[in-house]
Amino acid sequence: MITWSNLDTLASFQELSKVAHVDLAKTMAGTNGADRVKKYSIPMAEGSVYNYAAKQVDDDVLAALVKLADEAQLAEKFEALYNGEMVNTGEKRLVLHHMTRGQLGDAVTADGVDKRSFYVEQQQKIADFANKVHAGQITNAAGEKFTTVVQIGIGGSDLGPRAMYRALENWAKKNNTFKMEAKFISNVDPDDAAAVLNSIDVAHAIFVLVSKSGTTLETLTNESFVKNALKNAGLDASKHMIAVTSETSPLAKSEDYLAAFFMDDYIGGRFSSTSAVGGAVLSLAFGPEVFAQFLDGAAAEDKLAQNKDVMKNPEMIDALIGVYERNVLGYPSTAVLPYSQALSRFPAHLQQVDMESNGKSVNRFGEPVNYPTGPVIFGEPGTNGQHSFYQLLHQGTDIVSLQFVGFKNSQIGSDVVIQDSTSQQKLCANVAAQIVAFACGKSDDNRNKNFEGGRPSSIIIGEDVNPKTLGALLSHFENKIMFQGFLWNVNSFDQEGVQLGKVLAKRVLAHETDGALQVFSDLLNI
């Protein structure tokens, strides 16, 4: 029997709040620090590992976190979710994104079909379509091959697929699975679409229109923008466009598209990278086999997230430590710091997944909560960030929780030895150094050069960024965020906070405003 309770009503949370805080600088020093790094480590899928030695925890804190996981029924709630319980109570929807990459539990039937079969079928349809495009069986009207794919979507239909494309672009080139370049149009700013269209050969471009509802303002506007451009180039837009949407959307059966592939209401936009939303563009760009490997990596990590032994469940531990940092230690924000240029847009994707899921002030019953929920998430790749905002992370007045990601090997494999080390070794040396610098600090009589330390971080270490490790990484964060939503007792799967702005923007465009909104509209020449 599952009970949905506010975090501060749980006895285990009260207990956790009373456990003595860990002096991180002290505990991470010397052989004790070395022992922690060996001990506080959990295997992830695809050879990766989650290490939390440099987090502000010890065996006492961890024991309290395990109790909290237990009392909050994290494992049971996840089980209910993947077995098809209506966990998104606000919108009265199931939450089935895990099923786009595997089946963790019971068969789930909805809309009269087995949902796992539905997602597999869509993936297969996309694979067939992509293979035909690559083989030159589906071409433009002149019978010529498509050479570029352009995704038109925003938010969840953009950030995840874009981050995954960037992450795998060079891997695919290196591994001879690169099929065509992908571009992305998202912003309603006309300069976005115009610049992308100016940069490609539209006659050989295939466009993927992505909107679950088929009503997203930006996406429909950009579709018209693109159709205009195709028309001006003397091209038949319907021979250049496919749609990814829900079966009930106005786009689903339109003759404006070469093909339509489906997701459904049980896949939230920000969790849709492993659905047709990511599937179409990534299969076209890299081939369906690469997309399938990405799904395999995510599925493998999902299985680890099922583990009821909290200490062996990397997603659950990560989630619990994050809540401890937010609600007991009081740290207001989290930086995601991948030491990999391939992951340059991964933090922007996680920013959406996390902040849109858990940036809520009411619990799942619509009652205000009395504690902080989701933190601000930001990040840039290392080592770039080291020469930018790390100053504040090391010596600022607020402590920021840190989430590093590192890889033993580069993607392209092209490297150079300078001063007896490769660039990849320098990259890895830097992330190792940063963890210890943040945790241990270094005292200096010149206070300006003094580092207090005590700044907590975790690191995920993988072999290299490839489709499988990327899938596992994505699953890790998706599941971490889900578990945190359970702990905060919020509905992580709706986003009512985005509605008011849409309503007011429509009012501006209809010239139905007054007061401050009218004056701002005047200032902006609308």
Next chain:
Amino acid sequence: MITWSNLDTLASFQELSKVAHVDLAKTMAGTNGADRVKKYSIPMAEGSVYNYAAKQVDDDVLAALVKLADEAQLAEKFEALYNGEMVNTGEKRLVLHHMTRGQLGDAVTADGVDKRSFYVEQQQKIADFANKVHAGQITNAAGEKFTTVVQIGIGGSDLGPRAMYRALENWAKKNNTFKMEAKFISNVDPDDAAAVLNSIDVAHAIFVLVSKSGTTLETLTNESFVKNALKNAGLDASKHMIAVTSETSPLAKSEDYLAAFFMDDYIGGRFSSTSAVGGAVLSLAFGPEVFAQFLDGAAAEDKLAQNKDVMKNPEMIDALIGVYERNVLGYPSTAVLPYSQALSRFPAHLQQVDMESNGKSVNRFGEPVNYPTGPVIFGEPGTNGQHSFYQLLHQGTDIVSLQFVGFKNSQIGSDVVIQDSTSQQKLCANVAAQIVAFACGKSDDNRNKNFEGGRPSSIIIGEDVNPKTLGALLSHFENKIMFQGFLWNVNSFDQEGVQLGKVLAKRVLAHETDGALQVFSDLLNI
């Protein structure tokens, strides 16, 4: 006589802390809201305007802020800075980045030369060089024109120039001043350099090596990476590289470069976009006239920042409100939200300028401060962010201070009318709507759909993103951050917090580690 005092020792700050807080949702409603939008607005340079109507201020708060500016001697401190006082006391350096674009006060002599003349001379040398490259008078060894410029730099030598390049790329194309594409290599991750090199025609590329000290690990490593690639392509690297550095650096007189252009120790990396650091790459990409216009815009805004009438000084008011939000209202982070795809990397640049300048825990005398200093800064362009992290901004448990930027017109001018409005109108309608949605909220019996409002924002509105408005925008934020540093009594011009990580990374590479650092190094296969 200037006195450097901690914020909390100022009587005016104590007074400010006692002023009644403004109920933003209430005050921004109805005709009062409309009046505020008209009233709380300050002209900026180049036709832009800074509007703070939706900030949590009223005439009482503003009066207290004016007193604070006065007691903190903001105008006098700025005057001392641009007249050549050694404001960067930690590193014992002058702070002269304003002088790269104009002369605000006295002539300043340092290193035996008039510094304004020195910066102008460097700008002129770069202009001559760029003109010769564009005219085909400086070419590759085969006598062929260069078609791509690649900046090799990190931190301040990367983020600013990259953001400015992105901001003006489409403007330059539209206005027929686009000379060549620019690319950027920054990360020590070998995949960064390898991917850029794979994407260009190296035989026709000119590389700009940027490092003030000439010792930056990442930059020298990437230089070797590039030289290797040039050698492998049978090319003479010295015919493809220029250096931007200080006159005392090892790079300054090397024969490895076609030319060297200089900055000096009085230009902090993060404030170097208007020096040779931005000048070389932007003049090569867009022509020196465009770079000169960018400087003109910055110079014009700098002049406004001199205004001793606080209420007519957009940089000072912005700085003061930010400190009020941070130190009285307690908001821990600030989102920078440009409604312009051209400004997609502008927030990443500001993240450095702000967090590296003011993320400090000690005052300029090296004494710990008892109050929060620089906030976390993050942001993405609108409308993209609306479909991502705005959920937390609207309904999260923490209030995030918001800084919008909007433009009346697009850059490329290619647009489409859908449902009776252009994309540009939709973009502007959205930013206007967001300001009011954040400020006023909307009550709903369903608490999940309830918006409390009271979330403060300001907006800078410009005509369009062009070299001059961009320069003014950059100057606005640079000066805002400088004024905040004065208020917090920190040294905004050093960055000791980045040192420890560098030291430890070297130790890892030299295999001189033990404890936790050694085990992390093992895990990362270094």
